[in-house]
Amino acid sequence: MAAASADARTYARANSERFRHELHELLRIPSVSADPAHTADVQRAAEWLAAHMCGLNLQNVQVIPTAGHPVVYGEWLGAGADQPTVLVYGHYDVVPAEMGDGWDTSPFEPVEKDGKIYARGATDDKGQLFIHLKTLESYLQTGGHAPVNVKFLLEGEEEVASENLTSFIKAHLDLLRADVCVISDTSMRTIEEPAITYSLRGMVYIEVEVQGPSRDLHSGLWGGAVHNPALALVEILSRLHNPDHTIAVPGFYDDVVPLTPEERALIAQTELTEEQFRQMTGVPALWGDANYNIRERITARPTLEINGLWSGWTGPGPKTIIPARAGAKISARLVGNQDPDTIYRQLRQYIESLAPPTVAVQVTLLSADKPALIPYDLPEIQAAARAYAKAWGASPILTRSGGSIPVVADIHALMGIPVVMMGYGLDDDGLHAPNEHFSIEMFQRGIETAIVYLEELAALKAGG
């Protein structure tokens, strides 16, 4: 079996350039799930993946409609019923990207430069999910079979909070049945420090709209007796945090599981210096809850962010209006055991309690997802650690990610299987930002590590 993985790794190295050119094709499809104008592109990306899976000789390949964007499914069950089955989850949708946001090259025209692939979705998550397709191909094209069975669950709504995935999983438990789920949609600090992620933050995403006058008013003719809705909005939003940067929403922290000394020691292994943090983000100074170190703040503590803000005139020059409306997009990142429904209720009630009678305030829920916390001593996670040691050339650290992958909590709870997050991105890949990129070396090492991991999972079964 070790010989099979060696052949597969050789094949993967020999075909590296072709693999990337195939990935470029997928990256060229602007599958922006948040924007209705891109609905057809999201569908096109799904069909591209299904066609690609058919080309790899996967069976039962399907583009399955949902109430939103489709799920792509495919399987290779040739290892037989006595071998374990791995469910690979990934997402082929991306967040919006426009040249005007600060891209140096067109976000949907991949460019390879300085050992990196630049494109929206390069690291999040098209490049990372593609690793698993190429892993299976490398086995099938060399020995004709893989050490374990593999199923693919590729969704098109991760960036819009996987709205339809929970019900999809509930409706397809038989189809998806597996022993372990593997997800590559996270990142490591440097290439020498591979990381297995055992915790993700959950999220509540809301929109707040303030309506003042029934139309934009001339600020000279009416100003002085009208509560400007933009002012009302900033007055509300300014009260979401306390002066010490903690969140002011009553009850917000009630269900947060305190960090144990053991976990704080684990987190301390990846602590950043303030200087490193400033260089990576470009901020002039650190901010946040002084009771926690940087890595704790960005992975293990809940947050409340303003993601967008709009009102009135934002074009060039002056326009003298009192805007009719003002709005904000706001999201909280949650940690175990915060319940997104409870947090949404607390947030909405707090905002409504701050709303003055001089304007009308409306709070809308856009998404709500649970945080995930996987025990980090599971054998499937230990097997992943061995795969890194053999194929990556470094032992992985166990880490919390501050990001959210809505499906993780669901798969863990609904399917009752471990979820192993083997992310092959780098922390500074610029995901969700202009000039998102994916390191070609990470892509290559990712495939080789994933190849070895399948072997380790088979050995685990044999040994267990």
Place this chain on the structure above:
Amino acid sequence: MAAASADARTYARANSERFRHELHELLRIPSVSADPAHTADVQRAAEWLAAHMCGLNLQNVQVIPTAGHPVVYGEWLGAGADQPTVLVYGHYDVVPAEMGDGWDTSPFEPVEKDGKIYARGATDDKGQLFIHLKTLESYLQTGGHAPVNVKFLLEGEEEVASENLTSFIKAHLDLLRADVCVISDTSMRTIEEPAITYSLRGMVYIEVEVQGPSRDLHSGLWGGAVHNPALALVEILSRLHNPDHTIAVPGFYDDVVPLTPEERALIAQTELTEEQFRQMTGVPALWGDANYNIRERITARPTLEINGLWSGWTGPGPKTIIPARAGAKISARLVGNQDPDTIYRQLRQYIESLAPPTVAVQVTLLSADKPALIPYDLPEIQAAARAYAKAWGASPILTRSGGSIPVVADIHALMGIPVVMMGYGLDDDGLHAPNEHFSIEMFQRGIETAIVYLEELAALKAGG
């Protein structure tokens, strides 16, 4: 001479429909001065007016370039050197307008409906300046001459704070020399209550930009240790007002001339009820400084408004970023004797004092204009009152306007002549808002009142 005005009025009534169709042509030109994309349209509007003046047999007609949009000049000096000269000021530029703002019909395709002309600029100020061109035409086409000399100064930058007009006036004092300036760019409460405006608010317009991280960041991966610039912005903006709705900028009220009991009595004549105010604006409740009544708040007290707000993602659905930047457009309306340069300095210093070290805050001045306060007992204003009584059919009230016409303070100070503001708009014409309109009856009565006013000015001279 009374016969001349009677003939002119008859002519104006007979040609009413043609006058409006000519005005429609001017309204069709989207002369949006704030938007560089419309520079050629602003120029086109200037040239249309110059051509129209030539057609009316005005002399010395010129489109005079400035550092920004051009000034249109034309004169009729046929009344002779012993008759007074009236300088008519107006502006042919408009504020931005897009269907998406809530227009029922295209803003640059004038529609006449229910006795009103709907179009951007209908009342502010194309329709009102056109009154004076048609007034002169009505005299010249009937008796061949007007009772006084008339000069036109029509600018294309009023809506962007008349940036180049002060230097233009200084450079053309000889060309513009006149005995009185007449401006129609204000409004009255109802058609039965014509108003002469003797006071205007000044303005300081600034932009505040907050820079956080060097690029948009993934809110999951970085959130918790970065001061979100949108949050920093709302924290700053929320401190511009006190809980009692007064302005918190230190020194802001220092130079405000207190209202006299006599003026408060004058203002009380046009006071609005809270119910009227709510109906006119659509706000759910009144707001503002409880020490002043509604009309005082909106005309005689200074304000500080947020005119625009922007940050991060404002499209459909969620996008989980910490924005790199957040910004606001903010403007203060000033009353005598507030000095715009002093107020700008106070505002900038206060905002900078609120800026935390976790972000970079930049304050930029967009415009600064003095308030204007004209003594309301001047003979030229009394003559205007008589013109209203004769031609409008009602005696005017003397009123303060909350709006700003930057040129008024300049003409008053630089040319040393009275400025008489005879506005023919209605308070609810929706200027600077969607569905701006101008009453056809106001247009018609405006021309007749302006016709009589020229005669009253000649009589003033003869009598004086």
